[in-house]
Amino acid sequence: MIAPNRSVSLMMAFRNGIRVMSSLLVILSPGQALITSWYNRSWISGSFAKWYRAQEMVLEVVSSAVIIPREDGVISVSEDRAIRVWLKRDSGQYWPSVYHTLSSSCSCMSFNPETRRLSVGMDTGSICEFILSEDYNKITPARTYQAHQGRVTVVLFVLEMEWLLSTGQDKNFTWHCSESGQQLGTYRTAAWVSGLQFDVETRHAFVGDQSGQVTILKLEQDSCSLVTTFKGHTGNVTALCWDPAQRVLFSGSSDHSIIMWDIGGRKGTAIELQGHNDKVQGLCYASHTRQLISCSSDGGIVIWNMDVTRQETPEWLDSDSCQKCEQPFFWNFKQMWDSKKIGLRQHHCRKCGQAVCGKCSSKRSTIPLMGFEFEVRVCDSCHESITDEDRAPTATFHDSKHSIVYMHYEPTTGNLLTSGSDKVIKLWDMNPVVS
Secondary structure (H helix, E strand, O other), X not given: OOOOOOOEEEEEEEEOOEEEEEEEEOOOOOOOOOEEEEEEXXXXXXXXXXXXXXXXXXXXXXXXXXXXXXXOEEEEEEOOOEEEEEEEOOOOOEEEEEEEEOOOOEEEEEEEOOOOEXXXXXXXXXXXXXXXXXXXXXXXEEEEEEOOOOOEEXXXXXXXXXXXXXXXXXXXXXXXXXXXXXEEEEEEOOOOEEEEEEEOOOOEEEEEEOOOEEEEEEEOOOOEEEEEEEEOOOOOEEEEEEEOOOOEEEEEEXXXXXXXXXXXXXXXXXXXXXXXXXXXXXXXXXXXOOEEEEEEOOOEEEEEEOOOOOOOOOOOOOOOEOOOOOOEEOOOHHHHHHHOOOOEOOEEOOOOOOEEOOHHHOEEEEEHHHOEEEEEEEOHHHHHHOOOOOOOOOEEEEEOOOOEEEEEEEOOOOEEEEEEOOOEEEEEEOOOOOO
């Protein structure tokens, strides 16, 4: 462990309008300062910067963390088997008020601020439940659920139903009664689940798994039924976010894309959002401003304006020849022989979906109203039809400067929490950009 007189410097700055409030370097034992009060102010690239000096470094990644509503505090669980509650003191420093170790690594958690109930998923498949005191200085074990045969991937407590929902690498989705501790039901999924959301009004569970599909289940007290399955991602589903007001489900994937599923409209509308260069790690929806916050493993944070009307991306058309110049594609041997021409490679225009050759799709353009915030291939005729107004961005992009593994947004304060593979938790003031 690093001695207290040795320190590690970290730069915290405004980055594209987002102010870094604090950087929490998680420590391994209680009673030691999380962040010292020393800082220096300077102007870097025209933006106000703060430099914080921290005293300790973490040895394991923080797998999950939440901001405590109405408190200057953070609850975190990590692979080093520890639960930590960080509270901000009068000095401005964050200190651990609770340090509790468990028998195995912590994989996920769910916190309910009304009951101060903390449910922690374990690497062994069990879920440990705790109650935190009103001042967040004491943690009391309440119950242990033997929920899964493998690592717990997602845990979600539903106060209105008194249900504890969970998924694991054993490919089982289970729900327990939190009052009696009894298992109410289980459902076997096609692959192990990495995303879970629940709608209280309809009792629908949204389950995203490693095969790339989202399954909707109707839950009863002791049974469930399959409603439907959504298939739109080419990679595994990594994050889900449900907006009960608009009845819209957002899914993020390792294929770098986000899909907005309009369930309330009942028209099967699915809008793609392409704004990340790496695996989407977290999704949060700010309903009061109708903005979607997404983050990826390369450190990117994107703020999407969901108050604009977007169009569905067209289906890619099949053709044996270019639908613009009619040149044959390389598998069309008959036309190649008849026309005495070499076959060409097939491409698709992202705006109209037509199958075109490289010569007829030499241009690139952003199409924000179709979800393409980065430049994509379009055919020459579509490129001419896209105006500067059509290219106006509907999202803003920010760099967190660490590889994000988990994200949590607290709407009451407008703060965002990110934890990274660098074993650092960062708190961001999102009010300048989420408003």
